[in-house]
Amino acid sequence: MEEGRKFSFVSSILVGASAFVPLIYFLWSGADPLGSDFPILLGLILQVYIGFSAFMLVQSYETIYTERVAFGYAIFWTSLGICYLAGKTVLLPVSLEIASFSTIIIYSGTEFGRKQIESLGSLLLASGISALFLSAWVFLPENDPRGLFFLTIGLLVKSGFSGFHIWLPKVNEGGPSHALGSFAGALEIFPLLLFTRYVLPNWQDPFLYSILFPLAALGVFFGGITSFFHKDPKKALAYSSIESINFLWLCLATTGMFQTSTEPELKFLSNSFYILFFISLLHHSFSKTFQVFSIGLVARLRNSSSTDEMKGIGRYIGISPLWMGIGTFSYAVIPGTLGFVSEATYLFLNARILDMPLGRSVFLLPAMIFIFFGIVLGGFTHIRLFLSLFLSFPNPNTALPEWNPVKRRWVLISVGSLAVMILLLPLLLPFILQIPSLAKYVDESLRLWIQSLAIVSGITVMFVFSLVFFRWSHKIRKRKYWDCGNGYLGPELSIPATVFSEPLRNSIGRYFLTKEGLSIIDQSVLNFFKRFLNVGEYILKSEEHQDEEVSHYLAISSVFLITILAVLVIGDWGKI
Amino acid sequence: MSVNSLLLIVYQILIFIGLPLVLGGIVRKVRARTQGRKGPKILQVFYEIRKYLAKEPIDNPNSGIFAEISPIISLYAAIMIWSIVIFEWAPFILIPFFLALYRFCFVSFAMESGTSFGGLGSGREILLSVMAEPTIILMILVAQSHIELSLTPVSALIGVLFLLLSFVAILAELAKPPFDDPRTHLELTMVHEAMILEASGRTMGYLELASQIKLAGLLSFLIKLALEHSKLFPLGEFGNITRELLVLPGAVGLAILLGFWEADSVRRKWSWVPEFMGLCFLAILILGTLVKLS
Numbered sequence: 001m002e003e004g005r006k007f008s009f010v011s012s013i014l015v016g017a018s019a020f021v022p023l024i025y026f027l028w029s030g031a032d033p034l035g036s037d038f039p040i041l042l043g044l045i046l047q048v049y050i051g052f053s054a055f056m057l058v059q060s061y062e063t064i065y066t067e068r069v070a071f072g073y074a075i076f077w078t079s080l081g082i083c084y085l086a087g088k089t090v091l092l093p094v095s096l097e098i099a100s101f102s103t104i105i106i107y108s109g110t111e112f113g114r115k116q117i118e119s120l121g122s123l124l125l126a127s128g129i130s131a132l133f134l135s136a137w138v139f140l141p142e143n144d145p146r147g148l149f150f151l152t153i154g155l156l157v158k159s160g161f162s163g164f165h166i167w168l169p170k171v172n173e174g175g176p177s178h179a180l181g182s183f184a185g186a187l188e189i190f191p192l193l194l195f196t197r198y199v200l201p202n203w204q205d206p207f208l209y210s211i212l213f214p215l216a217a218l219g220v221f222f223g224g225i226t227s228f229f230h231k232d233p234k235k236a237l238a239y240s241s242i243e244s245i246n247f248l249w250l251c252l253a254t255t256g257m258f259q260t261s262t263e264p265e266l267k268f269l270s271n272s273f274y275i276l277f278f279i280s281l282l283h284h285s286f287s288k289t290f291q292v293f294s295i296g297l298v299a300r301l302r303n304s305s306s307t308d309e310m311k312g313i314g315r316y317i318g319i320s321p322l323w324m325g326i327g328t329f330s331y332a333v334i335p336g337t338l339g340f341v342s343e344a345t346y347l348f349l350n351a352r353i354l355d356m357p358l359g360r361s362v363f364l365l366p367a368m369i370f371i372f373f374g375i376v377l378g379g380f381t382h383i384r385l386f387l388s389l390f391l392s393f394p395n396p397n398t399a400l401p402e403w404n405p406v407k408r409r410w411v412l413i414s415v416g417s418l419a420v421m422i423l424l425l426p427l428l429l430p431f432i433l434q435i436p437s438l439a440k441y442v443d444e445s446l447r448l449w450i451q452s453l454a455i456v457s458g459i460t461v462m463f464v465f466s467l468v469f470f471r472w473s474h475k476i477r478k479r480k481y482w483d484c485g486n487g488y489l490g491p492e493l494s495i496p497a498t499v500f501s502e503p504l505r506n507s508i509g510r511y512f513l514t515k516e517g518l519s520i521i522d523q524s525v526l527n528f529f530k531r532f533l534n535v536g537e538y539i540l541k542s543e544e545h546q547d548e549e550v551s552h553y554l555a556i557s558s559v560f561l562i563t564i565l566a567v568l569v570i571g572d573w574g575k576i
Numbered sequence: 577m578s579v580n581s582l583l584l585i586v587y588q589i590l591i592f593i594g595l596p597l598v599l600g601g602i603v604r605k606v607r608a609r610t611q612g613r614k615g616p617k618i619l620q621v622f623y624e625i626r627k628y629l630a631k632e633p634i635d636n637p638n639s640g641i642f643a644e645i646s647p648i649i650s651l652y653a654a655i656m657i658w659s660i661v662i663f664e665w666a667p668f669i670l671i672p673f674f675l676a677l678y679r680f681c682f683v684s685f686a687m688e689s690g691t692s693f694g695g696l697g698s699g700r701e702i703l704l705s706v707m708a709e710p711t712i713i714l715m716i717l718v719a720q721s722h723i724e725l726s727l728t729p730v731s732a733l734i735g736v737l738f739l740l741l742s743f744v745a746i747l748a749e750l751a752k753p754p755f756d757d758p759r760t761h762l763e764l765t766m767v768h769e770a771m772i773l774e775a776s777g778r779t780m781g782y783l784e785l786a787s788q789i790k791l792a793g794l795l796s797f798l799i800k801l802a803l804e805h806s807k808l809f810p811l812g813e814f815g816n817i818t819r820e821l822l823v824l825p826g827a828v829g830l831a832i833l834l835g836f837w838e839a840d841s842v843r844r845k846w847s848w849v850p851e852f853m854g855l856c857f858l859a860i861l862i863l864g865t866l867v868k869l870s
Contacts, residue, residue, distance in 0.1 A: 228706075321688075322641050334677045335656075335670075347669045347717065354721040369714055369861055376709050380702060387683065387698065393638055393690030452666055460677075463652055467645045474778060476644055479637045495687065495695030500702045507850035 011070030012055065018074040019051035022081025029085070036201070038437035039193040040084050042278070043186075046285050047084075050185035051077050053417045057178040057293055060410035061300070065109040069178075072105030076182070083190060088198075090138055093131035096158075099187070100127035106179045115305075119174030122167040123183075130158035130191075148203050155191035155199075161212075161249055162219025165242045166522050172238035173305070177296025180234065184241055185289035189281055192248050196277070200256055209256035216253055217367050219246030222512065222521060224374030227381040229501050229509040231517040232305045233295050233389070236381055237288070239519070240331075243378040244284040250371065251277035265356050269349065271441040275433065276345050282425055283330065283338040290327030290418040291382060297411060298389050301400050307385060308496035312394025318408050319415075321390040322468065326419040331382035336460040341426045341453050343375065348449050380500070388497035426457035580813060584820055591824055592662045596785075596792040597622040599831045603791075606835025621788060628781030636689040636774050643688050647775070647782035650681035654789035661797045662823075668719045671797065672712055675749065678790060679705055682783070686771035697770030700846070704755055704767065707853030708748040711860050715742045718864055719801045725867065727807055738863045739802050741856050743830075746794045748853065752834065757843035792827065795834070799826030 023044040027033060033041040055073060062069050079099035086092040100123055110116050133154030140147035160168040168188075172180055223243030230236035251273045258270035297317070302310045314324055330339035350368050425432075430451045433442050442450075466472075501509065514520055601618035608615025617623075635643050653674045660666050660674075683701055686694035718738070725735045748755045751768035766773075772783050803822055809815035844852075 320641055322645075329680075332676055332680055333673050334680060335673050340673055344669060344673060347672070347713065347720075348667070351667075351669060351717050351720040354717055354723065366861060366865065369710070369864075372713055373710050373857075376713075377706065380706055383680070383683075384702065387687045391642065391684060391687040392695070449667075456666065456670065460652075464645070464649060467648055468641070471644055472648060474633065474644055474648055474782070476633050476635045476639070476779075478632065478634045479639070480634060481636065494690050495699065499695065499699040503699070503703050503846060504706060504850055506847070507854065 008059070008066060008070075011067050014074045015051065015055050015070050015077065019048045019077040019081070022078065022085055023048055025081075026085055034436050036437070037197065038435070039196040042281075043084050043190055043193040044081060046189065046282075047077060047080055047186045049417070049421070050182055050285065050289055053185075053289065053293070053414045054178045054182045056410050056414035056417065057181065057297075060407040060414070061176060061178050061297075062109045068108040069106055072102050072108065073182075075099075075102035076106060080186060080190060084193070088138055088142070090135070092138060093134040096127055096131050096134065100124050103175075103179060106182075107176060110174075110176050113174070115174030117174070119171050122170035123175075126157055126164075126167040126171075130154045133157065145203075148199055149208075152195065152199055152203075152208065155195045156249075159188055159191035159249070160242055160245050162215045162222070162242075162246050165219065165223075165245075166525055168242060169235045169238040169519070169522065172234045172241075173232065175234075177293055177300060180237075180296060181289040181292040184237075184292050185285045188241060188245055189248075189285055192245070192252065192277075192281065195252060200252065200259070203256065204260050206257045206260070209253040212249060212253040213257060214367070216246045216250040217371050219243070220250060220371045220374035220378075222374070224376070224378035224381075225508060225512050226519050226521075228377040228384070229505060229513045229517075230381075230519075231307055231498065233299055233307050233310070233385055233497075234292075234305070236307070236385065237292055237295060240291075240378050240381050241284075241288055243374055244280070244288060247371070247375065248277060248280055248284065251280060265352075268443050269353070269356075272345075272349050272352075272443060272446050274441045275438060275446060276342070276349065278438065279338070279345060279429065280342045282421075283342040286418050286421045286425070287327045287330040287337075287339055290415055290422065291331070291385075293411075293415050293418070294324050294327060295385055295389060301403060302398075307388060308498055311388045311392040311494055311496045312390075313398065313400070314390030315394055316398065316400050317403060317411070318405070319412055321386075323412075323419065324390055324415065325386050326415075326422050328382045328386035330422050331379045333379060334460075336423060336426065336457045336464065338422050338425050339379075340457065341429060341450070344453055345446075345449065346375075348446075384497045384500035387500070388495060392494040392496070394494070423461055427454050427461075430454050578813075580817055584817055587824075588662050588820065591796075592658065595796070595824065595827060596658065596789040599792045599795065599827065600788045602828060602831040603835045603838065606832050607839040610836055610839035621784075625781050625785050625788070628784060629778055631777035631781075633775075633777040633779040635776070635779065636691065638690040639685075639688045639774075642684040643779070646681040646685040647779045647786070650678050650685075650786040651782050651789070653678035653681065654786040654793065658789045658793040658796075661793050661800065668716050668797070671716055671793075672709065675709075675712070675790075678786065681786075682768075682771050685775070685783075689774045691774060693766075693770040693773045697767055697773075700756075700767040701751075701771060703846070703849065704748050704751070704853075707850055707857070708745050711741070711745040711853065711857045712749060714857075714860055714864055715745060715801065718805065718867060719797070723805055723867055725806045734863060734866045735802075735806060738860065738867055739798065741860045741863065742798055742801065744856055745853075745860070746798060747837075748849075750791055750794060753838055753841040754844040754852075755849060791831075795830045796823055796827045798830065799823050802826070 023041075026037075026040060026044055031037040031040065051073070055070070058066060058069050058073070076099050079095040079102060082091055082095035083099065086095060103123055104120060107116065107120060131154070133150045137147045137151035137154065140150070157164045171183065175183070220243050223239045223241075223246060227236045227239035227243060230239060254273040255270050255277065258266040261267050261270065294314075298310050298313045299305065301317070302313050304310055314321060317324075326337070330337035333340045333343045353368060430447070433439060433447065433450060467474075505513075512520055514523065598618055600621040601616070604620065605615045605618055656674045657671055657678070660668065660670055679701065683698045686698045686701075688694075725731045747753070756767040768787070772780065775783055800819075800823060803809070803819045803826070809818050
């Protein structure tokens with residue numbers, strides 16, 4: 001036991017160092033952390049923090065293969081750190097691939113079934129495709145515009161942008177919670193920060209952003225609705241991630257679209273959405289990781305993928321639902337949380353859009369309002385999961401043999417570290433926005449707005465804390481059953497998560513999900529790819545002359561080879 | 577500070593304290609009179625709340641932290657909404673967030689007790705909120721903007737239609753017919769009442785007080801939305817004071833209208849609610865665009 005603890009300590013040092021060293025190297029490398037390299041700085045800081053929280057959860061989650069998982073995390077954080085530091089070098093795609101392959105070790109201890117293999121496969125496939133495009137950027141000359149184009153595609157794929165998102169729910173379906181939290185809090189935001197560092201300042205043409213804007217808006221709408229109706233909590237969180245990530249892309253698209261504008265209102269919009277991007281990124285990173293950790297924990301304890309089978313399990317873990325609900329409060333945009341600051345600022349900017357000259361506001365406002373619908377449903381996804389998993393009354397015969405006070409302590413530290421940031425950052429934002437690289441984008445009205453949000457957040461959080469500790473005049477001393485309930489005592493009547501979503505299924509849900517709970521859009525895309533990949537099989541089946549198979553294959557291969565050579569030769573002629 | 581401003585602040589403080597205590601009573605009185613009954617006193621709601629607040633709360637053995645803190649937090653959220661509407665110390669944009677806090681308090685209170693009615697009411701409350709929230713957000717965006725409707729007949733018509741749909745969204749938020757019917761006391765048809773069926777004593781007092789303050793807040797907000805975005809009043813101090821003075825009669829007028837509405841309408845079936853609210857959202861979106869264009 002003691003030896004195990006010593007090794008665990010060594011593992012902690014190993015993981016901590018792997019997350020920290022890239023940050024320290026970055027600070028000593030002569031980069032400009034408070035200037036143009038601010039996105040890189042933020043990414044590296046976030047990976048240190050999320051790395052800490054994830055590793056605390058590993059201590060609770062994984063008891064047999066802790067050292068192996070720690071080793072996987074050491075490789076993962078080092079490689080992800082190198083991804084940030086690599087810049088336009090071959091190290092970028094290579095380290096991205098290493099980070100992705102390290103997840104095989106991180107998944108140690110998970111019982112490998114179809115879902116787990118699909119999860120790893122999807123992650124590796126997305127990383128592989130992304131790495132191909134990143135390599136194209138790396139090997140193209142510095143000023144070649146095609147390079148930025150390839151870089152953008154690679155980053156869109158890796159972040160789960162609308163249309164490129166299909167791998168993300170698959171990854172979430174089978175992965176362990178600590179890994180999924182790390183992906184949500186660090187891996188998914190890495191492409192966005194790289195885009196902010198390398199594409200946004202260098203691609204001034206609004207054309208790219210005017211394509212990204214509607215696609216991102218669709219992603220928010222689709223992600224929010226799908227997550228609300230999904231029955232698997234991990235996949236529901238994945239679609240919620242798609243909604244959040246696309247909202248972040250929307251902020252970047254709006255920033256890019258108007259960054260060269262000379263009109264003050266549009267310039268204000270561009271700058272303010274840039275700031276909103278960073279606020280929402282922090283919200284996504286901390287709140288989504290919190291949600292994946294807390295809801296994933298319940299899913300693991302119940303060993304189920306159906307929300308309805310998990311009702312009330314959160315009551316058994318011995319941690320106050322108030323504490324386990326802080327991520328939900330953030331997504332429910334309750335004042336005092338990061339989610340509140342993010343959404344309130346988005347509303348503030350929409351009100352400014354409404355005040356803009358006629359043509360532009362009439363164009364932008366309907367899009368922004370439909371995005372609200374996605375955001376609102378995305379928020380209610382978290383509310384319905386929390387209400388059912390943590391507040392519903394559980395079956396008293398449910399046993400959780402794996403659970404014990406030591407595990408509880410690690411979970412408390414893990415989610416507690418994230419909760420602190422969700423509650424503290426709204427108060428610190430007015431000071432954070434004074435960092436030179438951000439201050440130049442902050443208009444006076446936006447500064448005052450963020451300040452007032454910080455004050456409102458501070459008052460609300462203090463009020464709630466005072467109530468939690470002192471109860472004021474509302475301490476309930478007497479408890480008894482009323483007759484409303486007809487003699488039933490709780491578990492028979494408690495509410496599963498589908499109670500909240502099913503009444504809306506006929507009106508909205510049926511257009512987005514099948515009866516089995518699968519996304520109609522994603523299934524259609526997957527079926528298309530499946531048919532496309534089966535073309536070869538179809539050709540082979542239609543082939544009747546078995547004896548000539550070899551010569552046919554040779555002929556087809558030769559034709560492809562000649563075509564590739566012809567393309568290369570023509571390309572060279574073009575250069576001459 | 578001029579004498580007018582000082583008087584205005586005193587007037588606002590009086591409204592802030594007094595209006596929530598009488599608006600609910602006015603609704604009940606008008607409803608009773610419309611149905612040919614005498615009805616309770618206008619201050620009856622206030623007397624009931626006072627009676628509740630004097631009693632010790634008793635709660636379900638299954639309940640925990642949320643049952644203890646939710647009622648006071650819902651009151652806090654309602655007071656924040658009400659103070660923003662009356663004193664405008666913060667932008668109207670903050671209202672949906674305090675509405676979210678208020679709603680979460682009620683729903684978590686109901687869910688934690690683990691009774692059938694609590695769960696049933698919470699589920700319905702979430703359904704109403706999902707459908708009403710985008711409409712309310714759009715309404716608040718217009719309120720926050722500097723759009724002013726001109727006095728042409730077309731603008732007036734668009735403005736009136738916009739306010740009518742806003743009123744519908746507020747009915748959903750306030751759990752009034754056709755979305756909910758607080759009078760029936762048939763548990764299977766209730767939303768708001770079902771959520772607080774377990775509440776007693778001081779718990780009930782806080783929740784009821786929060787509901788009354790929210791009623792005053794949303795009705796007054798609708799009046800302010802109408803007054804502040806039309807060119808009915810001249811610019812300057814006189815116009816501003818007139819607008820503020822009209823909040824009280826406007827809110828009382830809306831409460832009377834609500835009383836008539838409650839007396840003469842019924843709750844519709846649930847499958848109708850999402851379709852109707854979806855339609856409202858689209859209509860208010862189109863009207864919002866037309867408001868901007870007019």
